[in-house]
Amino acid sequence: LHENKESDTPISRFQQYLRINTAHPNPNYTAAINYLTNFANSIPNLHSKVIHLTPTSPLLLLTWPGSNPSLPSILFNSHLDSVPAEPDKWTHPPFSAHKTSDGRIFARGAQDDKCIGMQYLESIKAIQTSDSKFVPLRNVHILYVPEEEVGGFDGMGKFVELKEFEELNLGFMMDEGQASPNDEFRVFYADRTPWHTVIKAVGTPGHGSKLYDNTAMENLMKSMEVITKFRESMFDMVKAGLAANSEVISVNPVFLNAGTPSPTGFMMNMQPSEAEAGFDIRMPPTADPELMRKIIEEQWAPAWRNMTYKITEKGFLRDIMGRPLMTLASDSNPWWSVFNEAVTRAGGKLSKPEILASTTDARFMRRLGIPTFGFSPMKNTPILLHDHNENLKDTVYLEGIKVYECIIKSLSSFEGSYEH
Numbered sequence: 001l002h003e004n005k006e007s008d009t010p011i012s013r014f015q016q017y018l019r020i021n022t023a024h025p026n027p028n029y030t031a032a033i034n035y036l037t038n039f040a041n042s043i044p045n046l047h048s049k050v051i052h053l054t055p056t057s058p059l060l061l062l063t064w065p066g067s068n069p070s071l072p073s074i075l076f077n078s079h080l081d082s083v084p085a086e087p088d089k090w091t092h093p094p095f096s097a098h099k100t101s102d103g104r105i106f107a108r109g110a111q112d113d114k115c116i117g118m119q120y121l122e123s124i125k126a127i128q129t130s131d132s133k134f135v136p137l138r139n140v141h142i143l144y145v146p147e148e149e150v151g152g153f154d155g156m157g158k159f160v161e162l163k164e165f166e167e168l169n170l171g172f173m174m175d176e177g178q179a180s181p182n183d184e185f186r187v188f189y190a191d192r193t194p195w196h197t198v199i200k201a202v203g204t205p206g207h208g209s210k211l212y213d214n215t216a217m218e219n220l221m222k223s224m225e226v227i228t229k230f231r232e233s234m235f236d237m238v239k240a241g242l243a244a245n246s247e248v249i250s251v252n253p254v255f256l257n258a259g260t261p262s263p264t265g266f267m268m269n270m271q272p273s274e275a276e277a278g279f280d281i282r283m284p285p286t287a288d289p290e291l292m293r294k295i296i297e298e299q300w301a302p303a304w305r306n307m308t309y310k311i312t313e314k315g316f317l318r319d320i321m322g323r324p325l326m327t328l329a330s331d332s333n334p335w336w337s338v339f340n341e342a343v344t345r346a347g348g349k350l351s352k353p354e355i356l357a358s359t360t361d362a363r364f365m366r367r368l369g370i371p372t373f374g375f376s377p378m379k380n381t382p383i384l385l386h387d388h389n390e391n392l393k394d395t396v397y398l399e400g401i402k403v404y405e406c407i408i409k410s411l412s413s414f415e416g417s418y419e420h
């Protein structure tokens with residue numbers, strides 16, 4: 001037991017990273033960055049830099065210089081933070097990185113996304129060990145950003161505004177993806193964008209015993225019915241196999257807020273004058289934003305039903321050139337071909353490129369027109385991000401390092417260019 005703990009292997013290093021609690025609401029970014037910097041310093045030719053985006057939000061940028069640094073560089077991104085975990089509901093404590101006898105490592109962040117953060121480094125170490133003469137053609141950057149799980153606004157969102165970012169002269173980026181339950185790796189060429197939407201009804205207050213028209217609750221409940229129908233129409237397309245989950249507009253209620261407080265809860269004999277509901281709406285890049293706005297305005301929160309609404313867009317549907325926010329995943333994008341071939345050479349196979357159902361920091365790059373793929377090399381693995389008992393098998397983790405060895409070698413050696 002003892003010697004296991006003290007051995008220094010890719011698995012033990014992964015476990016050590018997982019044991020650093022970077023879950024919200026109090027992510028220990030300092031400890032994570034110190035750990036990563038120490039490991040990076042043990043690998044030749046890696047330079048490190050810490051940049052504070054806010055006093056409490058640092059990022060770590062590592063650079064492996066290429067032989068032709070004037071070429072656009074490539075960047076491998078991961079986020080430092082994790083979502084919270086409820087320890088009571090886990091079979092092993094979420095920051096123990098406990099490894100079971102069948103090799104599964106349990107930890108918050110094991111899949112999302114501390115695996116890739118360490119795999120990037122392990123693969124560079126392995127490349128340098130197996131081929132001491134290898135020098136990348138392009139600069140290779142490894143980036144660790146804070147605050148992704150809370151929207152990235154104090155993380156990647158701020159970083160892309162800095163001159164340090166501009167100086168990277170980025171040509172291509174890889175970011176996190178998702179586990180694949182089958183034998184093929186998944187790759188993502190777009191995210192959906194969140195529209196956090198709150199609808200609010202006002203109405204006539206009155207005694208809880210009275211039947212009358214135009215109460216706030218009645219007005220809100222009518223909207224809930226309309227929204228439920230919309231949700232069903234989208235979900236039906238998915239159930240019928242006409243679209244993937246991530247290709248439709250999803251809408252899910254996330255809070256309800258109404259009632260008149262009383263010492264024991266709510267006044268049960270008062271019909272309140274205000275009621276509101278919040279929704280997490282996700283828009284694929286193919287969706288028509290004007291049409292959606294019209295639906296919300298005319299059907300979900302019609303003024304004639306005494307309703308108002310507020311949409312808070314947390315991402316972008318178009319890039320700065322006005323094009324839908326997606327990266328071309330076909331051979332007319334040479335980065336795609338190089339990436340695809342590298343995965344094949346590593347003995348893997350990619351399934352059909354997908355839109356990611358949720359949202360990542362990749363949107364900040366795609367917005368600037370930088371081609372970006374989401375990829376986390378975990379196959380034959382249940383999708384456990386944000387779930388209880390998030391875990392990753394040691395063999396899957398180690399295979400991922402091999403895959404990145406091929407990917408990093410190929411992408412960093414790519415001589416061509418891509419104008420789009």
Ligand SMILES: CSCC[C@H](NC=O)C(=O)O
Nearest residue numbers: 149151194314358359360
């Ligand atoms: C407001 S951007 C939100 C980012 C977040 N990412 C991971 O879960 C998500 O909700 O998809």
Ligand SMILES: [Zn+2]
Nearest residue numbers: 079112113176
């Ligand atoms: Zn993530």
Ligand SMILES: [Zn+2]
Nearest residue numbers: 112149385386
């Ligand atoms: Zn996440």
